[in-house]
Structure formats: structure tokens, C-alpha cells
Amino acid sequence: MVKIKKNIAISDSGFVFDPGSGDSYSLNPSGLEIVQLIKSGKDFSAILEAVTEKYEVDSDSFERYYYDFIATLAQLHLTDPDGKE
């Protein structure tokens, strides 16, 4: 399961700060929602269910966007390298 690094600060408005690198980031609303679901300990299937219930998106498309998003988080070193999906 993907885990966001513990020291990453995430505000309610989608502002992200990485104290390790000093870099800051901004999430769009759907990005913020997914990060919050990940932080709450949900795995992919639970996130998929939550998102498809609320939004107009099919599961195939969401899967594509989700893994692309997770890859970006990993590239920015915001996820825990030990956490696996």
C-alpha cells in the first residue's frame, strides 16, 4: 500500500511542504482528495470506490490517472519507498 512520508505537511487547501528538501507543491482538488484518502490508510480499491461513487469517472480511466499520479508523487520523493501498491 502506498504511504505518504510522515514528515510531509499537507494543508486543507492543497499546499504541500516537504521539510526534507524545502520544496513546496500544490495539489489540485482531486489530487488533494486522493492524498487524503491515502493518508487515511485506504488502498487502491477503496479509493476507487470512493471516487467513482462521487465523480463522473469510469474505473479504467481512474486507474490510469491514479497510477500516473502515484508515480509523480514517487518521483517527487513524497511517498515512502517501502510502501508498495
Next chain:
Amino acid sequence: MTKLDFERPIIQRINAGLPSKYGMSHRLEPLSHIDGTPIKDLIGEFGSPLFVLSESTIRKTYKEAHRAFSSRYPNVKFAWSYKTNYLNAVCNVFHQEGAWAEVVSGFEYDKAIANGVPGELILFNGPDKSTEDLQKAIRNNSLIHIDHFDELYEIIHLSKEMTERPKVAIRVNMDTGIYPKWDRFGFNYENGEAWDALNRIMANKNLDLMGLHTHIGTYMMSVEAYRIAAGKLADLAIKLERKHGHVLKYIDMGGGFASKNTLRGAYYPGTDTAPSFDDFAEAITSVLMSSDIKPDHLPMLILETGRAMIDDAGYLVGTVIANKRLADGRRATILDAGVNLLFTAFWYEHDVRPVQPVSDQTEDTTLYGPLCMNIDVIRGNVMFPLLKKGDQYVIKRVGAYNNTQWMQFITLRPNVVMLDSKGNPHLIRKREVLETINSQEVMPEHLKQFKL
């Protein structure tokens, strides 16, 4: 309960650079209609990708250019530069507006004749005119713009064999203070070659010297260069009258006016930097009007501007094929039109817009075409909205050079439509099919069969 619209999740690094008062908005306003016609419907009817040309924009631009010059100079004529866009429907819009034809090859010459342009209203430029081309042009009383001495002597030779008198002008190249200096076409002004050529034409009793021509460059952003060029051509006209008592019928200032497209690497967008038709007109006509040419001998002023006349009227619309992530984390969006159709992507930062409304979110994106070639890049780095597979896009200002320099490479060329003044689409060039290409090929008998 209706579900909410979903947007792709993204995260972006916040780069706090130096604040700039010139900072430009990243928001790309969607463009859903061209001349009131929905792009979605055009793609639905004619396929994707699709070139769309706006007849009303062509006419509006022509009138604007014509007004800029004719309000400042008594005798102005435009000649449509065929190489910029020689789709027959486009040429005929210009001819309906009153433009003559300017051609640079036998092929373009024949195209103009086939469109119904009278021979005497065709300006024949270019370094490559075959003997047959020259014979045809002489027979039709076309205006031949001589590029080099070999051509001049061939015309002199032909004039002895033919009954018609060749109507000629020379092309003059010169230093107008710009870099690079275009000195490969025509006769040089500074070293006296142009004057020498004019004297040789005047000494020959079989040729009618009609005018002088120059074409100083392309995508010219300085009107000063035109001021210098017009001054030098006016000097030659005055010398001709003084020495030979010969009054020229016209001075042709060529084309090369910049369009509003943005050159790659330019700091400011072309919409802010390209001089207007009024700027070019003021520079050229003020020099001619204040020259020593006698007022009743002022020659006709001919303009051959192509790019600035047609660029705005062309759109390339299409569909997103896919999104992917590059090795450095940047986003790549693959479009169904590449450099095979959009040759000008090599030198412009084209204005690419989404067709459907999008959110304010943008991402640093590279826009690729569909070709299996590394060079197939439409935009290297652009803050672009999050388009999904199947979403539509539109590329603005593609009317110049793309319908003539496009390549039949890897894939076939698509339909081209023109929207009339009411916004109704007319198919003006059919999409290519396998047969279009194969019909030109011939298979040797011994290669017809194979066994695998």
C-alpha cells in the same frame, strides 16, 4: 444524485521565481467555435485532424492590407503568393478580392492559369524557370522577374525566335541592414550588378522592361528594412529615367511581412511584436512618395505578402491520442497532428488551445505529434490544461506554408475545409487515401509476387 465532474489528479512544484510585472497568464481560453461553427461538429463531419480555413478572415485581412497601402499611395496592387498556400479555393478568394498571382515555378504558373488568372496578371518569380516555362510566360505576356544573367540571356535568345515581346523586370537584392542578408536571389544593388542588368535589358530592343522587384527576407519584424529597400529601388527607377528616358510601370516590394505567430525563443508574443500593415505601408509609401520620381511617373506599387495575409485564417483542429509521463516527470500529450502537417512548428511556438472548457489547472507539458520520429514536437514546453484522451484541441494561425510544405510522411494528409462567410463548411481538399499514393507508383513485373 448527479455525479461531479472529475479532473485528473496532479501535483505541481511551486517555483518562487523573481516576480515579473510582465508575467503572462497561463490560462489558455478554450476555443470552441470558428466563425460561429462548433469545432466539435466539424471534426464529427470531416474527421480528425482537420484543416479549417476561414474565408471571412482571408477577406478581412486582404481588405485591411489593401486599405493600409491604397490610402497612402495612388496605385497599389496585391499579387497572391501561391507558395504560401496554393489550395485553389484559397487562391480564388484572393483573386475575387482583386489580387493577381505571384508564382515561383512552372507548376504554380500552370495552377494560376488553370484557376483562370489572365497570363498578363501573373508575376513569375524564382530561380528555376525552364525554357518551356519561359516560352509559355512570354506567349502569355506574363511578367517575368529575372533572377540571374543566364536567365536574362535565355530570354534574349527566345525573344529572337518568338513574335511576342517578353515583359520583364529584374529582381534586386541588397543590404537593408538586416541579418541574414538575402543575396542569393536576383542581382545585387551595391556592387552594381543590378544597374548592369538594367542597362543590358535597355540595350536590347526586343525586351520590355516593366518594373523592379525585390524580396528582402521572410518574417520581417523591422519596417526600416523596407524603407531602405524602397529607397534603393526608387534610386534605380530615377537613374533609368535619367539615362534612358524609360519610365517603369511598377515597383514590386515582394512580401515577407511578419504574421502574429510567435517565433521560437522569442521573449514577447508575436501578437505584440509584429508590425501592422499600416506600419509597413507607411515605411514603403513614404519613401516612394518623397523620392525624386516625378509625381505623374510614380510606378504602380505591387505587394506579394503571403504569410501575414493568410496565417490568421488557418486552423488545425484534432484530437488527443494519449498522455504519458516523461523520464523527468514532465507530462507529454500526444496529438493526432504532427510536424508532417504542421511544418511551421519547427519555427513557431504555435498557440494551441483546448476546444472544450477546462479547469484552471495546467501542467508543464510537451505536445508531441503522432509520428514515430523524435523530431515530431508541436510545443516543447507549454503550460497546458489537463486534456484527456479523446479531448479536442485547436492550433491557431496555421494558414501560411502548412498546406504547401506538409509532408506525406508515415500517414496521409487529412481533409481541408473552408468556412464561407456564413460559417458553412465546404470541403476544398479531400483527405488522401492509400490509392492516392499508390496510384503514382509502378511495380516492376518481377517484383509483383513474393512468397513468405
